[in-house]
Amino acid sequence: xxxxxxxxxxxxxxxxxxxxxxxxxxxxxxxxxxxxxxxxxxxxxxxxxxxxxxxxxxxxxxxxxxxxxxxxxxxxxxxxxxxxxxxxxxxxxxxxxxxxxxxxxxxxxxx
Amino acid sequence: xxxxxxxxxxxxxxxxxxxxxxxxxxxxxxxxxxxxxxxxxxxxxxxxxxxxxxxxxxxxxxxxxxxxxxxxxxxxxxxxxxxxxxxxxxxxxxxxxxxxxxxxxxxxxxxx
Numbered sequence: 001x002x003x004x005x006x007x008x009x010x011x012x013x014x015x016x017x018x019x020x021x022x023x024x025x026x027x028x029x030x031x032x033x034x035x036x037x038x039x040x041x042x043x044x045x046x047x048x049x050x051x052x053x054x055x056x057x058x059x060x061x062x063x064x065x066x067x068x069x070x071x072x073x074x075x076x077x078x079x080x081x082x083x084x085x086x087x088x089x090x091x092x093x094x095x096x097x098x099x100x101x102x103x104x105x106x107x108x109x110x111x
Numbered sequence: 112x113x114x115x116x117x118x119x120x121x122x123x124x125x126x127x128x129x130x131x132x133x134x135x136x137x138x139x140x141x142x143x144x145x146x147x148x149x150x151x152x153x154x155x156x157x158x159x160x161x162x163x164x165x166x167x168x169x170x171x172x173x174x175x176x177x178x179x180x181x182x183x184x185x186x187x188x189x190x191x192x193x194x195x196x197x198x199x200x201x202x203x204x205x206x207x208x209x210x211x212x213x214x215x216x217x218x219x220x221x222x223x
Contacts, residue, residue, distance in 0.1 A: 029208075033211065042216050043200060043213040045210070045211070045212060045213070048210060058112075093211075096208065097208070099157050100155075100157070100202070105154055
């Protein structure tokens with residue numbers, strides 16, 4: 001298995017643009033988490049899914065953020081419109097029996 | 112909801128010394144306590160974990176201890192080496208993948 005795959009690895013966009021981050025979890029893992037990492041706030045849980053169903057989105061900072069998981073092998077995190085304070089590394093992690101397997105992350109820069 | 116506090120935020124030790132990182136949590140129903148290591152520019156990766164029915168677990172130079180009564184757990188690294196330099200995160204979850212919450216991280220520097 002190739003592990004958790006995220007794309008793109010790097011994204012630079014202008015303020016106000018829509019940004020879509022993608023994640024392919026490990027097959028057979030029934031939980032998927034989206035985290036945001038910054039120096040100031042560490043690893044923040046944004047949302048997580050169980051069997052493709054969103055369970056807890058209380059960490060999503062604003063309505064500008066949305067996430068979907070249309071099937072067991074794909075999830076997206078969308079920011080519309082993006083703002084400079086959204087700049088961070090976004091990690092997707094698939095989880096089995098509690099252990100989180102992280103993707104390589106997407107480094108988002110909003111200018 | 113669950114709250115996880117991690118201390119210290121930064122730790123500097125001499126090569127060969129021991130390092131200890133501590134975490135406390137609030138939800139007594141939490142039953143899975145993993146530790147992750149994140150090297151510069153890389154993803155967090157699991158290094159050791161403990162479940163609530165065990166008080167201590169060792170894997171070579173690293174060990175984790177759990178005190179359920181006091182709701183705290185610790186990571187111990189002995190005989191530290193420069194390659195141990197990284198950010199270490201504790202985490203807490205109800206197990207089975209439920210809502211894993213991370214501590215703020217400890218940046219460990221091991222000086223040669």
